[in-house]
Amino acid sequence: MTQPTLYHIPVCPFCQRLEILLTLKGRRKEVDFQVIDITRPRPDWLLARTRGTTALPVLETADGHIIKESLVILQYLEDIYPERPVARRDPYQRAVENMLTRMDGEFFSQGYAWLMNQDPARRESMREGMLNQYAQLNDFLLTHAPAGPFLFEEFGWAETVFTPFFQRFWFLEYYENFELPDDARYARVRQWMDACMAHPAAQQVTKEEVVKLYYDYSRGAGNGALLPGRRQSSFAFEPDWRVRPWPPRTKYEHSATDRELGLLSG
Amino acid sequence: MTQPTLYHIPVCPFCQRLEILLTLKGRRKEVDFQVIDITRPRPDWLLARTRGTTALPVLETADGHIIKESLVILQYLEDIYPERPVARRDPYQRAVENMLTRMDGEFFSQGYAWLMNQDPARRESMREGMLNQYAQLNDFLLTHAPAGPFLFEEFGWAETVFTPFFQRFWFLEYYENFELPDDARYARVRQWMDACMAHPAAQQVTKEEVVKLYYDYSRGAGNGALLPGRRQSSFAFEPDWRVRPWPPRTKYEHSATDRELGLLSG
Numbered sequence: 001m002t003q004p005t006l007y008h009i010p011v012c013p014f015c016q017r018l019e020i021l022l023t024l025k026g027r028r029k030e031v032d033f034q035v036i037d038i039t040r041p042r043p044d045w046l047l048a049r050t051r052g053t054t055a056l057p058v059l060e061t062a063d064g065h066i067i068k069e070s071l072v073i074l075q076y077l078e079d080i081y082p083e084r085p086v087a088r089r090d091p092y093q094r095a096v097e098n099m100l101t102r103m104d105g106e107f108f109s110q111g112y113a114w115l116m117n118q119d120p121a122r123r124e125s126m127r128e129g130m131l132n133q134y135a136q137l138n139d140f141l142l143t144h145a146p147a148g149p150f151l152f153e154e155f156g157w158a159e160t161v162f163t164p165f166f167q168r169f170w171f172l173e174y175y176e177n178f179e180l181p182d183d184a185r186y187a188r189v190r191q192w193m194d195a196c197m198a199h200p201a202a203q204q205v206t207k208e209e210v211v212k213l214y215y216d217y218s219r220g221a222g223n224g225a226l227l228p229g230r231r232q233s234s235f236a237f238e239p240d241w242r243v244r245p246w247p248p249r250t251k252y253e254h255s256a257t258d259r260e261l262g263l264l265s266g
Numbered sequence: 267m268t269q270p271t272l273y274h275i276p277v278c279p280f281c282q283r284l285e286i287l288l289t290l291k292g293r294r295k296e297v298d299f300q301v302i303d304i305t306r307p308r309p310d311w312l313l314a315r316t317r318g319t320t321a322l323p324v325l326e327t328a329d330g331h332i333i334k335e336s337l338v339i340l341q342y343l344e345d346i347y348p349e350r351p352v353a354r355r356d357p358y359q360r361a362v363e364n365m366l367t368r369m370d371g372e373f374f375s376q377g378y379a380w381l382m383n384q385d386p387a388r389r390e391s392m393r394e395g396m397l398n399q400y401a402q403l404n405d406f407l408l409t410h411a412p413a414g415p416f417l418f419e420e421f422g423w424a425e426t427v428f429t430p431f432f433q434r435f436w437f438l439e440y441y442e443n444f445e446l447p448d449d450a451r452y453a454r455v456r457q458w459m460d461a462c463m464a465h466p467a468a469q470q471v472t473k474e475e476v477v478k479l480y481y482d483y484s485r486g487a488g489n490g491a492l493l494p495g496r497r498q499s500s501f502a503f504e505p506d507w508r509v510r511p512w513p514p515r516t517k518y519e520h521s522a523t524d525r526e527l528g529l530l531s532g
Contacts, residue, residue, distance in 0.1 A: 051409065065358055072364040079357035091345035092331055098338040143317065 005032040005060040006073075007046060010235075011213050012038075013108070013164030014070035015057040016204050020160045021077055023201040025084045031059075031077075038224035039233040071101070074160070087157040096144050097151060100158040103140065104165070107133045111169050114176060118220045120252045127178065134180055137162075138189040148188060149195035155202075163196040168214070170207040175218040175251050208241070212261075215247040219255055227255065232263035239263065271298040271326040272339075273312060276501075277479050278304075279374070279430030280336035281323040282470050286426045287340055289467040291350045297325075297343075304490035305499040337367070340426070353423040362410050363417060366424040369406065370431070373399045377435050380442060384486045386518045393444065400446055403428075404455040414454060415461035421468075429462040434480070436473040441484040441517050474507070478527075481513040485521055493521065498529035505529065 008015035022028040036046065042054050049066055050058050059067040059076065067073050078087050088094045110133050114126035145151045151158045172178035180186050180193075196202065215234040221227045224235045234247070244262030248254055258264050274281035288294040302312065308320050315332055316324050325333040325342065333339050344353050354360045376399050380392035411417045417424045438444035446452050446459075462468060481500040487493045490501045500513070510528030514520055524530050 051405075061358060067358075067361045068365060069368055072361050072368065075364060076357050076361040079360060091342050092327060092333075094345060095333045095338050095342040098341060099334060102335055102338065139317075 002062065003030055003032055004062050005034055006057055007034050007036050007060070008057045009036055009038045010237075011168075011205055011210060012056060013168050016164040016167075016202075017070050017074055017160055018057060018059075018077065019204050020163060020202050021074055021086055022081075024086050024155070024160070025077075025081050027077075027081050030081075037237055038235050039226075039237075040224075071161070074157075078157075086160060088152060093152060097156065097158045100137075100140055100144075100151060101161050103136065104161050107137070107162070108165055111165060111172060112217070112222075114178075115171050115214065115217050116220050116222060118252070123176065127176070130172070130178065131181075131186075134186050134189050137192070138186050141188045141192055146188070148191045150192070155196065155199045159192075159196045159199070159202075163199070163202045164205075166193045166197055167202070167205055167207075168210055170210050171214045171218065174207075174211045175249055208246070212241040212244055212247060215256065215261060218247075218251040229255070230258055230263075232258050232261075234261060234263070236263060268328065269296055269298055270328050270343075271300055272323055273300050273302050273326070274323045275302055275304045276503075277434075277471055277476060278322060279434050282430040282433075282468075283336050283340055283426055284323060284325075284343065285470050286429060286468050287343055287352055288347075290352050290421070290426070291343075291347050293343075293347050296347075303503055304501050305492075305503075306490075337427070340423075344423075352426060354418060359418060363422065363424045366403075366406055366410075366417060367427050369402065370427050373403070373428070374431055377431065377438060378483070378488075380444075381437050381480065381483050382486050382488060384518070389442070393442075396438070396444065397447075397452075400452050400455050403458070404452050407454045407458055412454070414457045416458065421462065421465045425458075425462045425465070425468075429465070429468045430471075432459045432463055433468075433471055433473075434476055436476045437480045437484065440473075440477045441515055474512070478507040478510055478513060481522065481527060484513075484517040495521070496524055496529075498524050498527075500527060500529070502529060 006015070006018060008018070018031075019028065019033075022031055036042065036056055047054070049060065050068065051066075053068060055068065057070055057073060059073045061067065061076075067076055075087075078085070088097055110129050114130055117123065117126055141148065141151065150156065169178075180190055213235050216222075216225070216227055219227055221233075224233050226233055239262060245260075247261055248256050272281070272284060274284075284297075285294065285299075288297055302308065302322055313320070315326065316334065317332075319334060321334065323336055323339060325339045327333065327342075333342055341353075344351070354363055376395050380396055383389070383392055407414065407417070416422065435444075446456055479501050482488075482491070482493055485493055490499050492499055505528060511526075513527055514522050
């Protein structure tokens, strides 16, 4: 082998982090991205390499070692391609971005839990939980980077970590009518999000792709699982998402068929 | 200010990580350790500095910045005291210790959940969950460091992260009669634990202190909370734990009084 290989899932936010980092470094072409189909069982050769782990992304280094966990892989890529650093080099600034990075888990979980929620009675508390997450980010940014738009001068480590989530949460706009209120409580995080999502290094996905692929999540089925009565997952590679119609937005009232989702091929 | 200040809680495993790292670096005296009493409300001056966060440890840097989260502080100390590195400098080795480090959350949660469990019917599943955690560590070590005893040549980053938990889990031995079975499935993790706990840089706590202070946790009351009928928390500074008797081990049958625990002063 002459270059690292990344096994990834399309529109996986954790995988996108790595694409963003490599793009920022001008190294995107130096890693071989191998797409894994989440709707099928993992191939045996991959399970053998990951020693049974199904979670992706997984990086196989140039000399055949396996590295798991997006943040661990991110640091590895930062270390082997030290030119054009993405992480801060100053110890205190690095600590600030690490503190922000550690807020990623709850932010992610809240957004995905809301998307997957099937109980209309819980929508309001889900919305409040989500707003609370944005408020915490707002507060952190106001403390450490009041002027903005980024945490430091440029799109960096924290932006690499969070931007894929901001883009995934287009699914909340579509399926839950969620909009961040035009309110001073969220002004700083909105400024950050807008700058993050507009950055040229973070254009790997579109709203249309996210909304179409995550339809099954909106009905409570994650990780390529198949919903009752369906033959194809919304994460299927074929037919391509570009030729499918936009899914129905009525997640609490209606379960779309393969046909409605444009998933019947041939 | 001329030196960093660390606000910490006695026997807090996350705080101990920082003590271990500084000890390994020969820098223990260069950080001012300020003990915070977990059994009382946080003082206003501290809440003002942490902006309302009650979680500890918190580091105040030499120029007055606040850093939260033990792993973030650990990295900061590693960066400002770069001599005698504790983290690996090789990118792949760093990735290996980062992968192991990311297993800390579940390991910690499983052990504390079992200690705090009040339902005797759940003991067996708690034990199995704990054994599963050890098996995962064993498997990781066999893959990445079959010979041992440490992950690399010396007690390093991963050892700094895990050793405080190994020592806290003395409370499972005492209150739950838990012993890691003498079985090949756990042989490698046992070798690691033994080497970690015996290391001279990791001698900040004793089994006696852990068992006495964590009594209230064994009855389901965490973070210095007061149990019904009690006036003093087992985390109280006075009377000193050294002069108190060993607590009763019958957590499912009996709730000890302040008197039985030696907590009545004067």
